[in-house]
Structure formats: structure tokens, C-alpha cells
Amino acid sequence: MWRREPIPGARLVCVSSFAAATYSGMLPGTLSGQYPPGKLEIDLRSLAHAARAELVVEPALSVDMESRTVRFEKHEPVPFDVLSVGAGSVPNRAGIDVSAGAWVPIKPMQTFLMRLYERLQELSRRGREELRVLVIGGGVGGMEISLCLPAYLRRVLGETSHAIAIVDAGERIGGGLAPPALRRAEALLAVRGVEVITGNRITRIEDREAVCADGRRIAADLVVLAAGAAPPPLVENMTLPKDLRGFLLTRDTLQSTGSTEVFAVGDSGTLAGAAVPKAGVYAVRQGPVLWRNIGALVRGESLSSYEPQHDFLRLLNTGDGKALMDYKGWSAHARWCWRLKDYLDSRFMARFRVTRG
Ligand SMILES: Cc1cc2nc3c(=O)[nH]c(=O)nc-3n(C[C@H](O)[C@H](O)[C@H](O)COP(=O)(O)OP(=O)(O)OC[C@H]3O[C@@H](n4cnc5c(N)ncnc54)[C@H](O)[C@@H]3O)c2cc1C
Known part of the structure; x- marks a missing residue:
């Protein structure tokens, strides 16, 4: 979406532990030999390049909420105005x-x-x-x-x-x-x-x-x-409000209940007051709302609500x-x-x- 419509004046930095993202829906098919191993991977370098985004391929170690920076072992700290955490679960x-x-x-x-x-x-x-x-x-x-x-x-x-x-x-x-x-x-x-x-x-x-x-x-x-599903170490180390399992609590705008500048999506986030399973279909549906809301926050407009679907096709x-x-x-x-x-x-x-x- 950033590729189609970048937010004017904003710089997008993507952080991933690996240069590829994997699609869990295809992992069983890869085991059974229905797909070659590479088929479940998304090449993040090409994707970031096409979107003119910077890609840091290193695990983010921690988020310092006071200085608004993401810290790494080797890479220099990355400052942010708006942060979206989608580090999944373990x-x-x-x-x-x-x-x-x-x-x-x-x-x-x-x-x-x-x-x-x-x-x-x-x-x-x-x-x-x-x-x-x-x-x-x-x-x-x-x-x-x-x-x-x-x-x-x-x-x-x-x-x-x-x-x-x-x-x-x-x-x-x-x-x-x-x-x-x-x-x-x-x-x-x-x-x-x-x-x-x-x-x-x-x-x-x-x-x-x-x-x-x-x-x-x-x-x-x-x-x-x-x-x-348990929170990944990055989420575990964050100082924002969490649910009982340790995932980041969010409002229906997908913003952390403890910070308007931090969004938490997919398995890493838990919508306060809603019983939503940790499943990829919810992560995917949150994408467009996250996109709209990051833009709205930057422009000072009002944010949209994410409404989880009641059921999904398994x-x-x-x-x-x-x-x-x-x-x-x-x-x-x-x-x-x-x-x-x-x-x-x-x-x-x-x-x-x-x-x-
Ligand atoms: C075998 C299996 C099959 C599944 N099948 C389905 C299915 O058919 N349908 C369905 O809806 N759900 C399915 N799920 C659940 C689904 O995988 C998750 O709900 C979904 O992947 C969550 O998406 P996400 O973007 O939050 O996290 P992920 O897809 O896990 O992505 C998070 C990414 O963040 C990266 N990351 C983690 N920590 C850091 C860090 N510190 N710094 C930088 N990067 C980091 C990870 O490497 C990963 O690439 C399945 C799960 C499993 C295990």
C-alpha cells in the first residue's frame, strides 16, 4: 500500500529478523511436498525496494518509549514518530x-x-x-x-x-x-x-x-x-499495557492502550474487550485499517475502528x-x-x- 500511495513527507523503515517472511498457511503443504520450500516465502528486500522503504534485516531487541527508538544488537537505533508492532507470536x-x-x-x-x-x-x-x-x-x-x-x-x-x-x-x-x-x-x-x-x-x-x-x-x-501462542521476546520486553498472556493491548483503532503512536497488529496485539483468536485471517484484515490509521495519525485526522469478523473459513x-x-x-x-x-x-x-x- 505504501508502494501505491506513500505518505507524503514520511519515511518508512521496515524491520524483520529475516530477509523473507513466511506464510504459515503454506507450511503444511511444503512439508507434504505440494509446494517447493521457497513458495511459502515472501521476499522482503524486493517488496521494500518496490515501496521505497528501508529494510533493516536484524531482530529488533527493544523499544525505548522515552527516546522513541527501536534498538538492535548491531544496527544503529532507529527513531520513530509512529511505530507498528507486528512481530507475531511464538x-x-x-x-x-x-x-x-x-x-x-x-x-x-x-x-x-x-x-x-x-x-x-x-x-x-x-x-x-x-x-x-x-x-x-x-x-x-x-x-x-x-x-x-x-x-x-x-x-x-x-x-x-x-x-x-x-x-x-x-x-x-x-x-x-x-x-x-x-x-x-x-x-x-x-x-x-x-x-x-x-x-x-x-x-x-x-x-x-x-x-x-x-x-x-x-x-x-x-x-x-x-x-x-505466546508473545515474542520483543513484545515481552515492551513497557506498554498487555493482556494476561503478555500481548500488547490495543483499542479498536489498533493503537496501544498506552500510547497513541504505537500500533500493535496480528498475533502481537490483543483488542481490549474482544475475544479474537490468534489467527492470520485477523492479521490480514487489520492491514487496511492499520494503513488508514497510520496515515490519519500523521495527518492529524480521526482514526477508523477495526471490527473483527465473527467467524472465518478454516x-x-x-x-x-x-x-x-x-x-x-x-x-x-x-x-x-x-x-x-x-x-x-x-x-x-x-x-x-x-x-x-
Ligand atoms: C503451522 C501453522 C499453520 C497456520 N495456519 C493458519 C491458517 O491456515 N489460517 C490462519 O488464519 N492462521 C494460521 N496460523 C496462524 C498464523 O500463522 C498467525 O496468526 C499469523 O501468522 C499472524 O500474523 P502476524 O503478522 O501477526 O505474525 P507472523 O506471520 O508470525 O509475522 C511476524 C514476523 O515478525 C518477525 N519478527 C518477530 N520478532 C521480531 C523482531 N524482534 N524483530 C524483527 N522481526 C521480528 C518474524 O520473523 C515474522 O516474520 C497458522 C500457524 C501455524 C503455526
Whole structure:
């Protein structure tokens, strides 16, 4: 949007830990081999170049609200008049003590495939008859990963047999899915041999075992952490008002409740008084409101309100050429659902493809 209509007299500085942004909607399809690895990446250098924006490729360490600067380890501090924080979320690792390198957190997503590959290589060097995979977190992300991972394991390890289990602290998996879709998802996981352990919390990860809160030990050569959403370190370190989980609290204009100059969007922000799940569809819908409001703030005009939608279409890649759809309590598991998902995801990604001129 900045490319089409830059704000006169304003300088845009974008900050990202990596030169690419990843689209989570395509990660399961990349695991299952439906997409080549690069397909889920957005090239931020080209995008920034096209928008005449500066791009700092380094994690922002902290935000100093007094001097209005963003600080880095190496890059010089970047001053701001208006700041938008969209640093996403990280898997919730609360209370999990990791004594060995068996685990592969899903974030940063930019390095997930590389870390997964390295762990599998390490395991195959050590040799073992059956690979035991544990996915921590039975939300839709954890379910998709469990269903799409087998194809990836076959590509990397050949026909080594594997067993996958999901463990979730809640009484049921599939956070947010309506009952008909959840029943289908559970049946599908059972057919694919994915064991589902609910009502138990992992407290420790050892080299080839995970330990539950009740003392149960689960054999695990590879542990994928896809549990819940917690604030990323940058957000954790910020001194602005937060919700109970530590995300930045915002008004309906997406401005922090503690500063009119700071916006917080996507997973990093929580709209005060609204129960909005941490899902990409909300982040995407906030984009145009954020854009309008940054411009309005700079021009001294009144700001617009963001109104979250009540429901949204969920399409889970089930790794078999089909997707599981959940929409307004209606569900289907079919090839046409996958084609719809592929169409929507590819159309979304096409918006960010720019050729350098
Ligand atoms: C496997 C999986 C599948 C999912 N599928 C769906 C789906 O189908 N539909 C859906 O609606 N939601 C889905 N989600 C949820 C969705 O990914 C998030 O809600 C969405 O990405 C949030 O967007 P965001 O822009 O807030 O954060 P992100 O997309 O996470 O982007 C934040 C960016 O900030 C960068 N960053 C973080 N910290 C810093 C820092 N200190 N300095 C600089 N840069 C930083 C990160 O590297 C990242 O690139 C899925 C999640 C997972 C894990």
C-alpha cells in the first residue's frame, strides 16, 4: 500500500529478523511436498525496494518509549514518530524444561525446515529402526503438521518407519474447530495412526524422551513444538499495557492502550474487550485499517475502528490431496477443499510478489 500511495513527507523503515517472511498457511503443504520450500516465502528486500522503504534485516531487541527508538544488537537505533508492532507470536513453551536438543519449535518459521532437516540428519546418523515424533500442541497447526509430516519424513529418511503422537494440555484437541469438523479431524488422525494424548502437559524434554506433568514418559526422537501462542521476546520486553498472556493491548483503532503512536497488529496485539483468536485471517484484515490509521495519525485526522469478523473459513491441509473445511459449523473433507485452499493461499501470496525493476 505504501508502494501505491506513500505518505507524503514520511519515511518508512521496515524491520524483520529475516530477509523473507513466511506464510504459515503454506507450511503444511511444503512439508507434504505440494509446494517447493521457497513458495511459502515472501521476499522482503524486493517488496521494500518496490515501496521505497528501508529494510533493516536484524531482530529488533527493544523499544525505548522515552527516546522513541527501536534498538538492535548491531544496527544503529532507529527513531520513530509512529511505530507498528507486528512481530507475531511464538509457541508457548511455558514450564517446559529442555535438557537436550531434541526439539524443533515451529518458530521462527523461516528456519523451521532447516532445523527439522538437521535434526532428522542427526537422528539418521545415530541410526534407529523407528522414528518417534511428538507434536506438542493439538491446535489446527499441530494437527496439520502431524498429517503432513509423514511425506516429509519419507522424503528425508526414505522408508524408515515412524510413529507420530500429539500431546495437548486441554481436554480436546482442535482449538476453535466446530464439533463436526473436529470429529472428522479426530477420525482422520486415528486412521493415519496419530496417537492423541490430551489432558497432559509436557514438562521436560530429554534426548529421546518427553516427560509429562503426571510423570508419564513418552518416547520421542523428534519433538515439534506447536503449542499455543505466546508473545515474542520483543513484545515481552515492551513497557506498554498487555493482556494476561503478555500481548500488547490495543483499542479498536489498533493503537496501544498506552500510547497513541504505537500500533500493535496480528498475533502481537490483543483488542481490549474482544475475544479474537490468534489467527492470520485477523492479521490480514487489520492491514487496511492499520494503513488508514497510520496515515490519519500523521495527518492529524480521526482514526477508523477495526471490527473483527465473527467467524472465518478454516481449511486444514490433510496431506492427502484433500483439505478439511470448517465454516459456520459446516464441515467437509474433500479434494475440492484443497483446491480452494490452494487457490486462496496462492492468490494471497501473489499479492506480495514483485519483480525488481
Ligand atoms: C503451522 C501453522 C499453520 C497456520 N495456519 C493458519 C491458517 O491456515 N489460517 C490462519 O488464519 N492462521 C494460521 N496460523 C496462524 C498464523 O500463522 C498467525 O496468526 C499469523 O501468522 C499472524 O500474523 P502476524 O503478522 O501477526 O505474525 P507472523 O506471520 O508470525 O509475522 C511476524 C514476523 O515478525 C518477525 N519478527 C518477530 N520478532 C521480531 C523482531 N524482534 N524483530 C524483527 N522481526 C521480528 C518474524 O520473523 C515474522 O516474520 C497458522 C500457524 C501455524 C503455526
